Amino acid sequence: MSDQKIHFYKGPAGGWGALKSVAQHLQAQGIALKGAKTLLSANQADGFDCPGCAWPDRDHRSTFEFCENGAKAVAAEATAHRATPELLGAHTVSWLAEQSDFYLENLGRITHPLVYDAASDRYQPIAWDQAFELIAAQLNALATPDEAIFYTSGRASNEAAFLYQLFVREFGTNNFPDCSNMCHEPSGQGLKPTIGIGKGTVTLDDFEQAEAIFIFGQNPGTNHPRMLGELRAASKRGARIVSFNPLRERGLERFADPQDKLEMATLGSTPISTHYFQLRIGGDLAAVKAMAKRLLELDDAARAAGQPRVLDVDFIAEHTQGFAEYEADLRAERWEDLIEASGLSREQLFAAADLYAQAKSSILCWGMGITQHQHSVATIQQMAGLLMLRGNLGRPGAGACPVRGHSNVQGDRTMGIYEKPPAAFLDKLGEVFGFEPPRKHGYGTVEAIQAMLDGQGKVFFALGGNFAAATPDTAATWRALRNCELTVHVTTKFNRSHTIHGRQALVLPCLGRTEIDLQASGPQSITVEDSMSMVHLSSGMNAPASEHLLSEPMIVARLAAATLKGRSKTPWLWLVEDYARIRDKIAAVLPDFHDFNERVRQPGGFRLRNTPSERIWTTPTGKANFIPFKLPSDTPLRQAQRQARDTVVFTLATVRSHDQYNTTIYGMDDRYRGVWGHRRVVFIHREDLKAIGMKAGDWVDITSLWSDGQQRRAEKFVLIEYDIPRGCLASYFPETNALVPLHSVAVGAGTPTSKSIPVVLSLRPQDPPLAQARSVEDTAAHEA
Numbered sequence: 001m002s003d004q005k006i007h008f009y010k011g012p013a014g015g016w017g018a019l020k021s022v023a024q025h026l027q028a029q030g031i032a033l034k035g036a037k038t039l040l041s042a043n044q045a046d047g048f049d050c051p052g053c054a055w056p057d058r059d060h061r062s063t064f065e066f067c068e069n070g071a072k073a074v075a076a077e078a079t080a081h082r083a084t085p086e087l088l089g090a091h092t093v094s095w096l097a098e099q100s101d102f103y104l105e106n107l108g109r110i111t112h113p114l115v116y117d118a119a120s121d122r123y124q125p126i127a128w129d130q131a132f133e134l135i136a137a138q139l140n141a142l143a144t145p146d147e148a149i150f151y152t153s154g155r156a157s158n159e160a161a162f163l164y165q166l167f168v169r170e171f172g173t174n175n176f177p178d179c180s181n182m183c184h185e186p187s188g189q190g191l192k193p194t195i196g197i198g199k200g201t202v203t204l205d206d207f208e209q210a211e212a213i214f215i216f217g218q219n220p221g222t223n224h225p226r227m228l229g230e231l232r233a234a235s236k237r238g239a240r241i242v243s244f245n246p247l248r249e250r251g252l253e254r255f256a257d258p259q260d261k262l263e264m265a266t267l268g269s270t271p272i273s274t275h276y277f278q279l280r281i282g283g284d285l286a287a288v289k290a291m292a293k294r295l296l297e298l299d300d301a302a303r304a305a306g307q308p309r310v311l312d313v314d315f316i317a318e319h320t321q322g323f324a325e326y327e328a329d330l331r332a333e334r335w336e337d338l339i340e341a342s343g344l345s346r347e348q349l350f351a352a353a354d355l356y357a358q359a360k361s362s363i364l365c366w367g368m369g370i371t372q373h374q375h376s377v378a379t380i381q382q383m384a385g386l387l388m389l390r391g392n393l394g395r396p397g398a399g400a401c402p403v404r405g406h407s408n409v410q411g412d413r414t415m416g417i418y419e420k421p422p423a424a425f426l427d428k429l430g431e432v433f434g435f436e437p438p439r440k441h442g443y444g445t446v447e448a449i450q451a452m453l454d455g456q457g458k459v460f461f462a463l464g465g466n467f468a469a470a471t472p473d474t475a476a477t478w479r480a481l482r483n484c485e486l487t488v489h490v491t492t493k494f495n496r497s498h499t500i501h502g503r504q505a506l507v508l509p510c511l512g513r514t515e516i517d518l519q520a521s522g523p524q525s526i527t528v529e530d531s532m533s534m535v536h537l538s539s540g541m542n543a544p545a546s547e548h549l550l551s552e553p554m555i556v557a558r559l560a561a562a563t564l565k566g567r568s569k570t571p572w573l574w575l576v577e578d579y580a581r582i583r584d585k586i587a588a589v590l591p592d593f594h595d596f597n598e599r600v601r602q603p604g605g606f607r608l609r610n611t612p613s614e615r616i617w618t619t620p621t622g623k624a625n626f627i628p629f630k631l632p633s634d635t636p637l638r639q640a641q642r643q644a645r646d647t648v649v650f651t652l653a654t655v656r657s658h659d660q661y662n663t664t665i666y667g668m669d670d671r672y673r674g675v676w677g678h679r680r681v682v683f684i685h686r687e688d689l690k691a692i693g694m695k696a697g698d699w700v701d702i703t704s705l706w707s708d709g710q711q712r713r714a715e716k717f718v719l720i721e722y723d724i725p726r727g728c729l730a731s732y733f734p735e736t737n738a739l740v741p742l743h744s745v746a747v748g749a750g751t752p753t754s755k756s757i758p759v760v761l762s763l764r765p766q767d768p769p770l771a772q773a774r775s776v777e778d779t780a781a782h783e784a
Helices: 015-028 032-039 068-077 085-089 093-097 101-105 128-140 158-171 185-195 204-209 227-236 261-265 284-304 313-319 323-332 335-342 346-358 376-389 409-414 423-433 445-453 474-482 552-563 579-589 596-600 636-644 686-691 776-783
Strands: 114-117 122-125 148-152 212-216 240-244 254-256 275-277 362-366 399-402 459-463 486-491 504-509 517-519 522-524 526-529 534-538 650-655 681-684 699-704 712-721 728-732 757-763
Touching: 085 122, 114 128, 128 459, 128 486, 128 504, 128 552, 148 158, 148 445, 158 409, 158 423, 158 459, 158 526, 158 552, 158 579, 185 376, 185 399, 204 227, 212 346, 227 240, 227 254, 240 346, 275 346, 284 323, 284 335, 284 346, 284 376, 313 376, 335 346, 362 376, 376 399, 409 526, 423 579, 445 474, 534 596, 579 596, 636 757, 686 712
Parallel strands: 148 459, 212 240, 212 362, 240 275, 362 399, 459 486, 486 504, 650 728, 681 712
Antiparallel strands: 114 122, 114 504, 517 522, 526 534, 650 757, 681 728, 699 712, 699 757
């Protein structure tokens, strides 16, 4: 306990703290010199694409185009530590399962393919041919291909993802749960009916021209640090940056750019948010509707006074449909309800709307703080409506910007990793490769877990990721995985999922993004698609961590050749001799990838066509559609309050610490929130502590409330006083994923509601309180 403390951070995001953290991580991985050289190749024209996140690069020529987050990801991959068969085999899997995620992460790179031996409860080395034969035999013994489930991580390349979906569909199923099902699925499902495409509409050039940038449910300082460079530049030129976030996050307050010599030398920083609105968890839907309602009222006043309209009536008339119903819905909402649901005052809501009305061009950004709620799809459709009211689509400096996490999660979906594929895509895939693709929709993530629980999913294959840690309802998910006949994980490092296995289990080590991929025709490059639809090459520069590693495309190709032997027309092994051949096939199936190999070799690659940017609306109406949605009254929180009766019910949001990326734990600190040396924490408002008769430093158990009557509990968390709205809590995942009910999902998207979990706290009196150095209010006074 001596290394665990709470001491609130006084510095800006970035700055010397970021550089110090990068240096510490490079040293901890034993690669100080190698790591520094590797980082200089990140996001370069002839280098590798950063595996840290999907934020785009300004260009691929900068000599310092990486951030703290990306540096940690690179250090973790380029580590000198090796998880050899001897190291892993020295421990039972049961013992490994008892260790922390941080411990497992730091075992290092896996060097050999591994098979689980039930008799010894250990992983043992296995030859690649034997591994593929084992998987093929299990797959071909299934009663139906739909008994197999194929998960995909968003870090798979376009080439790997395309081959993977081709193999699985030739095998005969559309069971493609992926990380999109757990993060930005609502963005796609919300935007497609409104603007005709499930992607953002902006580029980095738009950030240079926007007069206002509105950020919802996102913490770029931890999750997308390179985005802070764009926000800093916008702030310096006078753009308004308006943040909606329940927690005070340092990256949204001020930022010191490590590339700015003057700022670093003077210990200065740049303010980020000109306005910061701490709404209630889940209050974004009401806040966006309130802004739109206020615009209508401002427009009414302008018309009455004979002044220029606030609404872009020409855009609405020419490019949209459904405005009358949308307007009627907004006018019917009561201000009292919007204020109560948002957790913001009338004055704050008016101020946000007025800023939007005054800006000639605005961008709306959002992250998983929006998508992991019950009504996330409706919230995003209201955001699209807000953009349409002012014509902020299809013109410079304006548009929608869902900020995605995994470095190629958007590209994987473009490649066909989707459980509900469009008929046109399947038609073309079948035509090009000479087979009849399955038409039945497959399982998303939640459906896949339920299928495994029900015995309908018998083989689970994961191309990357950490499924057991990333998914909701941990106890149910782990039962599901253990119910499988076979679980297989393609990975670079050992993680939690490899300890939660089926009756048979394989761990297959692959090359990382930073490593040279040498195939029959020579060194290969792969491609990725960032959050703004830019597609570019990525080429590794380090020697592989082991001579026994295969690339992801090669693993897929060899598995396909073994499983589909004698019944596939696809030349699997020929395709992976030269990845340009895979890209030619992608171009043959996907029209937007025409001349793929030629265009991707241009500096910076190319941008996929984005029809809303051209004010072309590929919706059934041929227009951008306003979609009304009445503010819900019987929320999960209110249902839980009725269930708990006299007990205080909070709304909990799961969040990342600063020393993690998704489920990968790089360290035990959360610098910007002042948490050092541990992760089992709960952030809570000072007055809420008083109301429940507890104090900062007390240890509690957390229990979630859901209509199925099951008890979901996470034990031993310390309370930390923090600047967060009353009634709201925040805690880290994956530790609190156990509290998310499996079937508590976003309506219309199926995303787990990990950002809005009704919970109650119970004191653990047997545990001594943890001393906290300074309360958040005292820290604020100290800084002032």
